[in-house]
Amino acid sequence: MSNVTHVRHQEHYSVGQVGPMEDWDAKLFVGRELGFTGMEVSLNRLPPGQEVPFLHQHKLHEEMYLFIGGQGQFQVDGEVFDVHPGTIVRVMPEGRRAWRNNSDSELWCIVIQANLDSLTGQDGVRLGEALTWQ
């Protein structure tokens, strides 16, 4: 599955399907299809022996890498460390980063970008109305 399917836009939400992670393509950005304006989201699946073939930085965005399957390595500013399911990396804009799959199985990673220092603090408001499931 190479795309976001079954996209549906409503007044206060959008929903789409990318399929189970076993079906993900190499890199799928979902922000545009679903209308995100505060974060960029990509779903990543790196086959055995492959690497992101370049280092990159950001201008203003911090980036989160959440690894949910497989084994690999990450590097920032030339420092290399192992990643595996449940490894979370936060990278500042200046960090010179890349990652690779040096194992013999697939490697999955969810990557989110957001503007550094843009969070406004505690933001959720719990509602008192009854919750029903029709």
Next chain:
Amino acid sequence: MSNVTHVRHQEHYSVGQVGPMEDWDAKLFVGRELGFTGMEVSLNRLPPGQEVPFLHQHKLHEEMYLFIGGQGQFQVDGEVFDVHPGTIVRVMPEGRRAWRNNSDSELWCIVIQANLDSLTGQDGVRLGEALTWQ
């Protein structure tokens, strides 16, 4: 595993471990431990038959729900739909939302908050220097 472990802070990145999703607790926020300033991140695991017991909205943040395992239901503004691995929901601040696990297996969801309209456009900068893995 109830917490972020093996946290390490470097000049341009932080890294920590939350373990494989089979070991996640009900809800684990990782933003504070890892120093995120542009997004709030929580890892969620809802046992069979359980629900988020209230509706909530946000003041300024959009929210992403990425379901990576299990089956359940989501509701926004009283509208109910099914979620399964690969369902992504973007909710605007105003959306009155909750989700539940109405199946007989675990349900996993990654939830990210970021400030609405805070993205600054194309932000990544590809570097020309050689990428090496020592």
